[in-house]
Amino acid sequence: MSPYTFEFEDGTVRQWRLTESGAESATVTEYTPSLFVAGPDDALADLSERLASDPKVAATARERWATSLHEAHAGERSRVLRADLERVGEVRTLAREIRGVHGRETQAPGTFRLFDVDLAPGFRYCLDRGLDPTPDRDLRTLRLALDDAALADGDLSALELSGEPVDGDEQRTLRTLDHRLERRDPDVLVVSHADLVPLLERRAEALGLESFHLGRKPGWTRLASENTYASYGRVGHSPSRYRVPGRAIIDASNSFLWHQSGLAGIRYMVERTGRPLQEAAWGSIGTLLTSRQIRLARRERGVLAPWNKWEPERFSDVETLHAADRGGFTFAPEVGFHEDVHEIDFASLYPRIICERDVSPETVGCDCRVGDSDLSAADGDGHRVPELEYDVCGVDAFLPAVLEPLISERAGIKQRLEGDLPEEEAARLRAESGAIKWVLVSCFGYQGYRNAKFGRIECHEAINAYAREIALTAKRRLEDAGWRIVHGIVDSLWVTPRVDDPDPLSDVIGEVSDTVGIPLEHDGSYEWVCFVPLRDSVGSADGGDTPGSAVPSAGALTKYFGKRTGGEYKFRGIELRQRSTPAFIADSQRAFVEALDRERDPEAVCDALGRRLTELREGAVEPADLEITNRVSKRLADYGQRTHTTAALRRYERRGIDRHPGQSVDYVVTDDDARGPERVRLGLEEPRTYDADYYATLLVRACESVVSPLGWDERRIRRSLRDGRTVRLSTFVE
Structure with a gap:
């Protein structure tokens, strides 16, 4: 059995192996962690002499390693200096000394490049020893x-x-x-x-x-x-x-x-x-x-991990930069209430683009095929990125090797979950699928991250270019088949029939999948779906209050809600999906959506709002259901405005509880007109009162998100509440 946890102390490693009855430990004394330094031969020779007298260093040696994916791709290796250390905790210390002391005293800046510096101790040990730390039995x-x-x-x-x-x-x-x-x-x-x-x-x-x-x-x-x-x-x-x-x-x-x-x-x-x-x-x-x-x-x-990413963005002409900076694709949502809508999406679009198009730092712009002027996607050895004219070498790409096993395993897990499995096994598979999902989601953005070990901005640009081409290919085929796109973002499209008898959607999906080489899947159908406009963008064509007279508004790309075929509601981006929204406001917004579903009338939603406002003003809501959670963005002393967050921070301070930037505060607004800490009470203080007017404003805004696709804004909502209409009985149905 391999060890599953490790302790590093005084130059020794204690590794713990699981047994059937518990765990047992063994001590390893001969482990010497290493870092690597690349640079000119004479500079490395001088550095080796200097390190010989350093008590932190156990030994040095010259070895051959690839210092980049490009070197490995070309079959090349560099001579680097390996420095073995007595203790794992001294790796970063020595790295800083090499860069800040040895490098500055005798060499020009940037002479030394360091590798395998910032690895976590346990990960480093397993990597050096070839160990698999996966637990061998169920964990207690x-x-x-x-x-x-x-x-x-x-x-x-x-x-x-x-x-x-x-x-x-x-x-x-x-x-x-x-x-x-x-x-x-x-x-x-x-x-x-x-x-x-x-x-x-x-x-x-x-x-x-x-x-x-x-x-x-x-x-x-x-x-x-x-x-x-x-x-x-x-x-x-x-x-x-x-x-x-x-x-x-x-x-x-x-x-x-x-x-x-x-x-x-x-x-x-x-x-x-x-x-x-x-x-x-x-x-x-x-x-x-x-x-x-x-x-x-x-x-x-045989590639070492760089301490700092050093490869700069390559020179590009203005035309290429303009094309590359377009980013991913979006089809602006058609604000409004839409019936008979289907959601289709590409399965793991960006990871599959990486794998299917061989996108990797060493393959994008690879010059190993210089002289071949007729690269194409049909050529098994390479192709050219649309719009950007980056040549991509299709040989042994690194990123696909990283991602393909995860994509295949997730597809296999999804297939197994369609069967009749014991709940314990199904829960494990769902957890594994979820873990893979997040890695696949991040792999694209990580290519554009400035500190990514194996990232490169040209890869990020190439993936976006392929995604745009794929989206436009799907758009053309869908429209030719009699379908209309009402929204599209990243890898998802929402379509509705454009003609009375469009081509079967399943046939169109299959054709698009075959054409682009990435599966397009039917994610579900909706009885109806509403795409929400940007806040404060709803207006009327004639200045009146007729619901049908609203001027078409710009849609919010990530805010929509609807009812799937079968009865399940789906919410994205609106208040009830936001972490800071109190439970009462979230529950109320769900009730507003249900009212809209029953009556298809914004006045019915306002009736439901009126009932909730009455509860709020009569004090019938539990203060705990009005608790707000906000993330702290800076230290208390750095805030220039007196906000609810600063009031909550002062109350935490009074109780001796530290709240640092990045952590959250939980509070109920008890008197929004008060000054300082008296505006709020912390959730742990179990408040007994709340400021009804403050929460009424939040409630009206939540209602506006529901009725704004029908052209109603906050002004129209408040007028409806004052018009003295008879409240319909359906308002009381939830």
Whole structure:
């Protein structure tokens, strides 16, 4: 059995292997992690002499490796310097010294390029040793949860074990936990927040419980401090990370994959990336994709992972830049209420473009076929990107090798899920499919990410160009067959009959799939669907209030709702799908959609709104159902406006609870006219009141999203509420 978790300490590695009854450890003392340096021979010789006296360095040697996918593609290798270190924690330290001290003292800037620097310790160890850290048996888990207030106060009496509270004081709670750990012997601890680890250990020590320890052996280690980061314009927060001997820790507050796919999805990614379970759990989707790329690049192509991406964008003329910067395709949505609509989409469009068109950093613009002026898609060895005139070599592309197994496995999983499977197996397959989905979703955008290890902007541009061509091909065939596109974005199209007797949609879909080489699938049909206009863009042609007189408005690309054939509603982008929307507003908006479905009349929706407003103003709504969740984008001192978020932050501050940029605040607006922290109450404070006028505004906006496709705006809604009409009985049906 291969090890599934590792500990690095004082130059040794303790690896834990699962057994039928638990786990056992073994210590490895001869492991020396390495980094690699590329540069001119004389510069590497000088660096080798300097490193010989560095106590961190165990040995140096000259080896041949490919330093880029381009080199590997051309069958070339570079002579690089390998530096072996005594401890894994000193790899980055030495890398910074090579770049900032040795490089600056004797060489010109950029002389040295470093590789295999920023690899997570467990992933590095498995990569170097050729180990597969996938657990060999089913994992035993134990979930530990403590709410924010109790965590801030250090009060363990509120601790929950596997969803059940432990009744008693801290000492009894810790004894109960100790007994559960001994009896269950979990392989994985799922904690609500990583700071539970030091809190439990320190409280046990303070209370004299010497036998208590969370790991299979005594002790715990902090691996990384908390930090705030920015990604794609969004601020995030990464809490501290900890390790305990012999058990993997999953921090539920810092694991996207845990919430999306659970333990089964994480385990699947361990197998596909080579990252040990704990490192896979906290890794982002981009990190997991990069790990898979690094693993395949090293093992199958002999390519090292660069510390920093150094390949610049190639020179392009103005005409090519103009064509390349167009991005993906969209067909502007036709705002309004549409009946008999079908949604069709390309299965994994961007990943399949990469695989079918051999798009990869080393193949786009490859000059290995210079002199062949007649490249075409029919030529098995290469083709040319439409519009951009990038030549693509069709030989042994790297990115398709990364993605094709995932695409095939997901297709196989979907096929198996169509059968009659036991629920446990079906749940596992759904989790694995979900984990694959997120990697496939990110693979396209990652090509344009400036820090992607194996990314390249020309690949991003080429994929977009192919996607535009495919979309236009589908559009032409659909329209020729008597169908009209009412919306299209990324890989999805919504179509409705344009003539009385269009060609069968299934036949058209099959033809398009054969033509473009990527499956086009029928995702579902709708009794009706509404595409929502951009907010504040609804107006009337004559300035009146007649619903049918609205001027056509610009549609919001990602906001629509409808009723699928069979009765299920689908919502995208509107308030009830937004994380910040209170439960009462979300439930009300669903009721508005149901009213529109029953009556097909915006006045019926306004009647339902009136009923909900009455509940709100009479105080009949539970304050807990009005709780708002917002992400903090900066420190409290950096906010220049007095917002609800700043008011909530001040209340958290009063209670001694830290809230960092990237974390969320939960609050109820209790008096929107007040100043400072009195405007809101935190959810953990269990507020008893709320500001009805503030929430009434949110409710009207939620209603506007539902009736705006029919030409109604907020002004028309409020006028309908005041006109004294008799409310229809159907308003009270939900």
